[in-house]
Amino acid sequence: MVNGATDVIVVGGGVIGLTTAWQLAQRGVSVTVLEQGRCGQAASRAALGALWPPPMAHASAMQQMHRQSLWGYEAFIQSLQSASGVHVEYQRRGKLELLNSTDAVRTAEEQCAAANTSWPKLGDKPVMELLTDQQVPQYEPEIANAPHGAHLCRWSGQVNVDQLLESLVRACINSGVRMIEATRVERLESAADRVVAAHANGQRFVADKFVLCAGIGLPTISAGTDLAPPVTPVKGQALLLRVQKEAVRHIVKSGMIFLVPWQDGRILVGSTTEPKAGFDLTNTAEGIAFLINGATQIVPALKAAVVERVWAGLRPTGPKHHPVMGKSPALSNVFVCAGHFKIGIGLAPLSGKFMAELVLTGRTEPGMETFAPKSLSQ
Ligand SMILES: Cc1cc2nc3c(=O)[nH]c(=O)nc-3n(C[C@H](O)[C@H](O)[C@H](O)COP(=O)(O)OP(=O)(O)OC[C@H]3O[C@@H](n4cnc5c(N)ncnc54)[C@H](O)[C@@H]3O)c2cc1C
Numbered sequence: 001m002v003n004g005a006t007d008v009i010v011v012g013g014g015v016i017g018l019t020t021a022w023q024l025a026q027r028g029v030s031v032t033v034l035e036q037g038r039c040g041q042a043a044s045r046a047a048l049g050a051l052w053p054p055p056m057a058h059a060s061a062m063q064q065m066h067r068q069s070l071w072g073y074e075a076f077i078q079s080l081q082s083a084s085g086v087h088v089e090y091q092r093r094g095k096l097e098l099l100n101s102t103d104a105v106r107t108a109e110e111q112c113a114a115a116n117t118s119w120p121k122l123g124d125k126p127v128m129e130l131l132t133d134q135q136v137p138q139y140e141p142e143i144a145n146a147p148h149g150a151h152l153c154r155w156s157g158q159v160n161v162d163q164l165l166e167s168l169v170r171a172c173i174n175s176g177v178r179m180i181e182a183t184r185v186e187r188l189e190s191a192a193d194r195v196v197a198a199h200a201n202g203q204r205f206v207a208d209k210f211v212l213c214a215g216i217g218l219p220t221i222s223a224g225t226d227l228a229p230p231v232t233p234v235k236g237q238a239l240l241l242r243v244q245k246e247a248v249r250h251i252v253k254s255g256m257i258f259l260v261p262w263q264d265g266r267i268l269v270g271s272t273t274e275p276k277a278g279f280d281l282t283n284t285a286e287g288i289a290f291l292i293n294g295a296t297q298i299v300p301a302l303k304a305a306v307v308e309r310v311w312a313g314l315r316p317t318g319p320k321h322h323p324v325m326g327k328s329p330a331l332s333n334v335f336v337c338a339g340h341f342k343i344g345i346g347l348a349p350l351s352g353k354f355m356a357e358l359v360l361t362g363r364t365e366p367g368m369e370t371f372a373p374k375s376l377s378q
Contacts, residue, residue: 007031008359009198009207011185011221013039015047015344016337017213018168019352022083024211025175027360032207033177034200036184036217040165043215044344046313048238048260048268049164050251051346052095052156055128057114061370062322066343069350071120073157076349077164084170088163092122093261095156095251096131096140098298099148105130108151119155128153142247142301156251158260161345185214185221193332195225209359211335215316216279218324218338226330228374231339233314235277237287238270241295241305248299257294267305269295273342275317283310317341318371325351326372327358335359336373 010021013035021031033039053070054063077090099105108130115128129152131139136146172179182201188210189197197204214221216233243265252259260268272287288310296302318324318339328334337355340347354365364372 012214015044019348020355023352023356049159049161055111061367084167086167089160092157094154098254235274236271240309241267
């Protein structure tokens, strides 16, 4: 144990590692986070903080888990704020998604019917509603063209990601988590079916249990173990616009482009999906043009917006775009939680809770077995 005290080492201080560490510490566990850079600076910092429940009428295990996480998001933010003392802006403005064909309208009708009968209620209004092309301007006057109408999902929310990450770091520290930054885990030392130490910066960090939340760093860390490490990077570019006058009121989505507006005139625009870009983190003319063209086609008034910032991030992506979550099949004290692709900010509360439960009690929550890590021999 590190200084005779650590029960659990969490490798990786992104949104997933931090949430897991905080949840474990709240249950009285002594936790150390080992982070190669600074906490909350990798994929998590690139996120736009959009939180929309998957609308599918027949949801997969992951989509159900995502929804479950979002139903509890407000409560999660409240307890995080009280643990950290850091304000985190969270709003449920709803998402207006433009429909692009009559087939899409039919699918949306089915989704609305399913959502309005099975999702938690939000006041008197339907949680999901179809809008005709005539109705769209009542909700979003600046939208240029919506020939097939739109669907409005009132459960969709947004969180300020910078504040979320700052708050998680502070909550961890306040709960007694040891945060060790600038410390890159190079390898795991194992004996029989257990990992006994993580090696980093020429030091040997010993613990009872290890939780690997290293995102795209997972394959490097698990090399030499029997753990199959199927997490790969999928690059995403995004940008920040600033407007003088309100341009959109809801999260607005059309195809791959989505706009996340904030009261102070910021509009986050996301995002490209570039699975072949490897570990490249540059912003390209093509990527930025895609975002700007997309945004200004949806809302022409955005042509006057100021481009305040552009960035790129590498989404840790598991097999079939599912996360890998669970206990290692071969190593009895190693757990993995990585590969949340495009929804890690949304999935973090439930991922952290499930992982803390699993690490402490060995209990796997229903549905989670779908994401169990595999060994190389499987
Ligand atoms: C452009 C873009 C927009 C997005 N928008 C949204 C959104 O609107 N909503 C949403 O829910 N999600 C969104 N996402 C996805 C979300 O950002 C990710 O799913 C999430 O951040 C993954 O979190 P993580 O903690 O697994 O990974 P990371 O944040 O990458 O954290 C992993 C950490 O592990 C550390 N690490 C790696 N290797 C080692 C090592 N060997 N030793 C020690 N530390 C190590 C890294 O430095 C890093 O800090 C977006 C992503 C991108 C790129």
